[in-house]
Amino acid sequence: MRGLAALVLVAITLSGCGVVGRTSIKTVQMAMQGKPDVHPTTGDVAANRYPQIKVTGPHGGAVLVLGNVDGNRQAWYSSDRSIVFLEDGLLVGTHGGTPELHGMRIDGNNPFHDLRQIRTSITIQRQYDVMPGYRFGMTVTGTLERIGIEKIEILDATRALLHVRERLNGQDWKRENHYWVDPGNGFIWKSVQAIAPDASLEIIQLKPYSQDLKR
Template sequence: MSRNALSRLVLRSFRLGLLATVIAVSAAGCGVVGRSSVKAVQLAVQGKPDVQPSAEDVARNRYPQIKVNGPAGGAVLVLGAVDGGRQAWYSSERSIVFLRNGLIEATHGGTPELQQMRIIGPNPLLDLRKVKDGDVVQRRYDLMPDYRFDMKVTGTLHPLGTESVEILGRTRELLHVREELRGDGWKQDNHYWADPSSGFIWKSRQAIAPDAHLEIIQLKPYSPDLQPR
């Protein structure tokens, strides 16, 4: 089965099964989503109490899962849909983070809300193993509130070598790449930690507004993403 066909199959099955699973887990009081009763992006951005899932918690839920951390809090999201390579990660109350190739494209359910991030021209972030110091990424951001549309931001990439990163008690040696964001009032850095063999981004810190960022940690990845590129 091709990767696109598999994505379409996952999209159909997740849309049919996600809501029933979340309701059942919440009623039973077991599993990460039900026990923590989180609101995903709202929790992370607005600084609510943190959520610390264990490896057992994550394994108990059959869906792929990520953890989203903000300045003073965190939440666990499950994969609810894959459509044309765009992944929608949901909380139990349907706040959403949209990812494509490990990059945050949009958020729903928090303030600020990233309505769209798009990359104009070449995208060296597609394979962080090949990034050279000084490579440039041209971005456009649409933000709410205040209708801040088509904000022009330039990212400059800097490989920082290999670092040890612990996720759910397992230490991984990952490539660390920093991206300086500048333009239209933006002065932040994105950070990515990628698998040196596959290029998969296990952890990242990504800005969603000039004054806000989210940290994404892959707890139980969507399996097609782990295939070497």
């Protein structure tokens, strides 16, 4: 993993002096701890050949690039090796920043393989491992419901996406996750997902991994 992250850093460095080339060195930690937001343009994103996401925390944002794919698990890197881990668009871990999501898993059937299938409200069970505080095995119930089609602007494109809301409840937990899903292929273009009882990240797909769009 260290070698791969180093290669990603080299790739970012060589990608040029555009906004993406500069802002990719910002980290999830920066996004969580008060650094400024970033606003890449369509041209900036196109200039970098790697898939890219924008991650925004309570006080700012950062652009990350795809550094590794292992089955359904994707690792999105900043240049200092802060990482966001996604599976089918679901946020399952972070590395770097505070708080840090060491892991998230769903017990039983996983509806995130295709959120388009949700017609009526359904309930899922999650397990969270969060640092600091060694808050491992936090049991959280998620209730998913279909809201409807909404227009979402990403870069220069306006997309009609299916909005699915998830209400989270558990010990010390009372938050909402939101997902905006492509009604054609089920791809999650935008989401707001909790990483701790008191913190969430917004994730926007700027330049998706091409295989994700071939469902």
